[in-house]
Amino acid sequence: MTEKWPVLHYGKVPKVDVSEWKFKIWGLVEEERKLSYQEFLSLPMIKVFSDIHCVTGWSELNNLWERVSTSVIKDLVNILPEAKYVIVRSVGGFTSNLSLSDFFEPDAHIRY
Secondary structure, eight states: OOSSOOOOOSSSOOOOOTTTOEEEEOSSBSSOEEEEHHHHHTSOEEEEEEEEEOTTSOEEEEEEEEEEEHHHHHHHSOBOTTOOEEEEEOGGGOEEEEEHHHHTOTTOEEOO
16 A cells, blocks of 8 residues: 555656647547637536556555546547547657547546
């Protein structure tokens, strides 16, 4: 069990100017959508209670997260039937891919 969150990051932690920050949804959707930081924060949020177990060996128990639910994203655009996966991109060029079913799990949320 960890006493405080370990800092695990590749390279320098980037500084983000929230006035320039955008949440963009594009690809296999009928129409692209962009949200500013304030617009994103105004979306409905969910509370998720969970433990974290890191592959590096530490755990953090009893976490309460309040974040934007990924299911809200589904309501912002019309996803085309041929879409099967989501690619999530972040500052610094990091990406991750998930199946649509995993991305839209009821407790899935976006950390900003």
